[in-house]
Amino acid sequence: MRAFQLLAQPLGVNLLVFIPVGVFIGWRSRGLQISRRQLLFSTLFALAFGFVEAAVVVYLRAATGLLAGYAGTLSEVQRLGRASALYPPTITQFPQSLLTVEVLREGATIVMLVSIALLAAARARERWALFLWTFALWDISYYASLWATIRWPTSPTDLDVLFLIPVPWMAQVWFPLLVSVLTLIAVASSRKQVQV
Numbered sequence: 001m002r003a004f005q006l007l008a009q010p011l012g013v014n015l016l017v018f019i020p021v022g023v024f025i026g027w028r029s030r031g032l033q034i035s036r037r038q039l040l041f042s043t044l045f046a047l048a049f050g051f052v053e054a055a056v057v058v059y060l061r062a063a064t065g066l067l068a069g070y071a072g073t074l075s076e077v078q079r080l081g082r083a084s085a086l087y088p089p090t091i092t093q094f095p096q097s098l099l100t101v102e103v104l105r106e107g108a109t110i111v112m113l114v115s116i117a118l119l120a121a122a123r124a125r126e127r128w129a130l131f132l133w134t135f136a137l138w139d140i141s142y143y144a145s146l147w148a149t150i151r152w153p154t155s156p157t158d159l160d161v162l163f164l165i166p167v168p169w170m171a172q173v174w175f176p177l178l179v180s181v182l183t184l185i186a187v188a189s190s191r192k193q194v195q196v
Helices: 009-027 036-063 075-085 098-120 124-150 174-189
Strands: 159-163 169-172
Touching: 009 124, 009 174, 036 098, 036 159, 075 124, 098 124, 098 174, 124 174, 159 174
Parallel strands: none
Antiparallel strands: 159 169
């Protein structure tokens, strides 16, 4: 287990923790008009999409030789993955050709999450809230799916590359999970009961 690191890199990434706090302050007075149905379907999308993203990472690790035991059973991958987690791969070990594809995939991910928000709500504030909601659930589902399939992360203090756009964002896993949980709380507690 790694030592706890308070700050993500680059330092500007740490400001992400203020997004859920800021939007909650802005939304709490007027509330959000998001129905249960809108939340339900955006939640289903986010959870499924999180698993798809985790599967892509598993495939990328296998394709680059960074996933021990990938030719065997899933339980072998999980067992061998725990041993290799002591020496996590770095971004420099990733082939440049796949790194380019990964940057494009990250851009496509954001487009998909924005598209769901645009389709699900009519007003800008609800669209922004649904984008944040789906992003947060997608992120949590991503880490949960990785753990369920390959037993990574092994701890909340495991280091991860959060994004590559415009530069690599690095943080321990607890950081994006904290931002995601705070985001879910901000959206859920700002929502008015509406029927749509």
